[in-house]
Amino acid sequence: MPAATSMPEAHPGAGALTAVRGEILDFVGDPAVQGDAAHRHHADGVLVLRAGRVAALGPAAQILATLPADAAVTDYRGKLILPGFVDTHTHYAQTDAIASHGAQLLEWLARYTYPVESRFGDPEHAREVADFFVQELLANGTTTAMVFATTHKASVDAIFEAADARALRLVAGKVLMDRNAPERLRDTAESGYEDSEELIARWHGRRRLSYAVTPRFAPTSTERQLELCRRLLDSHPGVYLQSHAAESRAEVAWVAELFPGSRSYLDVYDRHGLLRERAVYAHCIHLDRKDRQRMAATGAAMAFCPTSNLFLGSGLFDAQAALDLGVRVGIGTDVGGGTSLSMLRTLDEAYKVCQLTGQTLSPLRAFYLATLGGARALYLDDRIGSFEAGREADFVVLDPAATPLLARRTAATETIAGKLFALMVLGDDRAVHATHVLGAPARRRAAP
Ligand SMILES: [Zn+2]
Numbered sequence: 001m002p003a004a005t006s007m008p009e010a011h012p013g014a015g016a017l018t019a020v021r022g023e024i025l026d027f028v029g030d031p032a033v034q035g036d037a038a039h040r041h042h043a044d045g046v047l048v049l050r051a052g053r054v055a056a057l058g059p060a061a062q063i064l065a066t067l068p069a070d071a072a073v074t075d076y077r078g079k080l081i082l083p084g085f086v087d088t089h090t091h092y093a094q095t096d097a098i099a100s101h102g103a104q105l106l107e108w109l110a111r112y113t114y115p116v117e118s119r120f121g122d123p124e125h126a127r128e129v130a131d132f133f134v135q136e137l138l139a140n141g142t143t144t145a146m147v148f149a150t151t152h153k154a155s156v157d158a159i160f161e162a163a164d165a166r167a168l169r170l171v172a173g174k175v176l177m178d179r180n181a182p183e184r185l186r187d188t189a190e191s192g193y194e195d196s197e198e199l200i201a202r203w204h205g206r207r208r209l210s211y212a213v214t215p216r217f218a219p220t221s222t223e224r225q226l227e228l229c230r231r232l233l234d235s236h237p238g239v240y241l242q243s244h245a246a247e248s249r250a251e252v253a254w255v256a257e258l259f260p261g262s263r264s265y266l267d268v269y270d271r272h273g274l275l276r277e278r279a280v281y282a283h284c285i286h287l288d289r290k291d292r293q294r295m296a297a298t299g300a301a302m303a304f305c306p307t308s309n310l311f312l313g314s315g316l317f318d319a320q321a322a323l324d325l326g327v328r329v330g331i332g333t334d335v336g337g338g339t340s341l342s343m344l345r346t347l348d349e350a351y352k353v354c355q356l357t358g359q360t361l362s363p364l365r366a367f368y369l370a371t372l373g374g375a376r377a378l379y380l381d382d383r384i385g386s387f388e389a390g391r392e393a394d395f396v397v398l399d400p401a402a403t404p405l406l407a408r409r410t411a412a413t414e415t416i417a418g419k420l421f422a423l424m425v426l427g428d429d430r431a432v433h434a435t436h437v438l439g440a441p442a443r444r445r446a447a448p
Helices: 031-038 060-066 092-097 105-121 123-139 153-165 189-203 223-235 249-258 265-271 289-298 306-311 319-325 343-356 363-377 404-411 416-426
Strands: 004-006 017-027 039-050 053-059 072-083 085-091 142-148 169-173 209-215 240-245 279-283 301-304 328-331 395-398 432-437 440-445
Touching (some): 039 060, 072 432, 085 092, 085 279, 085 301, 085 328, 092 105, 092 123, 105 123, 123 142, 123 153, 123 432, 123 440, 142 240, 153 189, 153 209, 169 189, 169 240, 189 209, 189 223, 301 319, 306 343, 328 343, 328 363, 343 416, 363 416
Parallel strands (some): 085 142, 142 169, 240 279, 301 328
Antiparallel strands (some): 004 440, 395 432, 432 440
16 A cells, blocks of 8 residues: 555644645435436536535635735645545544454454453554544545444444544444343443443543444344343433444344244334434345334434445345435445455445445435435534535545546546546545645645
8 A cells, every 4th residue: 555644734824725636526416316407516616614614615716815925735736525424433443453354244244343342452453453443434425424333332432532633523332232242341330331431431422522322233232232232322412322223134034033023123223212313323234114214203313334245245235225215325335254355445336235225325315324324324414524614624526536447447437427427436545635624734745
């Protein structure tokens, strides 16, 4: 991998105007719903920033004339500027389980996931992995992530500290797991509740950090633990919930055995009051119409995790069914079941999953899902996900000529959609020229 430089965070002075110039794209709606009215594109645009927020956006010819003479303008002409990517589901503690061979979900958890997660009671190990993971997020242009830690409190402290040090927006939580898991990783319903209370008090609402109550999935929680999850959410408005649902068929069958009174897998969460706004469920593959209706009606969101679903052989997400019923959907990398922290790699696989289900994913909708769609799934679209004035100025600068093949292919594209498609099919972290957090460069790729 080529060297990349990391820069210390720097926040622009309170009143000073700065700007970036280049090709700029963002979304104000879902292209599958609003068509071309859903995106804004400036072939030569300027994004004006003040105090880490978006002050204005428009064509260079118009905006430059309004800027004070001393305003610093970073020249990204030839590059494409988008809102920072939003990863709605991933596991930092599984960084070292990525690319582990030969198992489907339940065996994969036992053989690879639980052994690597067992090491996170050691704060030093947790810090080292958290630091690496956050650097990788930035190297891939991801500026907001919803992240599983492990059952250890130290693992939660480590990822929040690593994100906070770089002013990164992050939602994370301690995994709750009081049965059907190795003893060294199990909590109890009561201890998990108390630890979550403590972590919420320590981290939720601190700068750009939010807490998520995190039952791993229905099979590893007793009814009592799920009840206490509801109590945590009811007593802390604004706190998130993250979990997994209906990922593989074997898992669905296991849930039916463990919860014989439930109509479906998703119904287990519904009966415990865990379908609600700010609840994000990864995968949501093996659902029926009633399940999807409940997701839409309650405001819960799905994280579409294509690299993981293909890698573990779990199944194919039905993006059209979610769209038809109005369910909020974001994209998740789901490392380590997922095979990349790159949103570009993930969108490529999302396209292929749609192909396999007889659907198509337009490049504009793909990048919508990775930005504003993810922000909507997390109920953060009033803060991130677009370049509306007042939004937090998190953005990624993509290089359409990052590799010889990308340069050759994008030189032959005439539309923004064509350029986006080449980037998602051929791109990876090499195509991320720079990542800005609250306006300031947090990561910039060194010249090759
Ligand atoms: Zn996951």
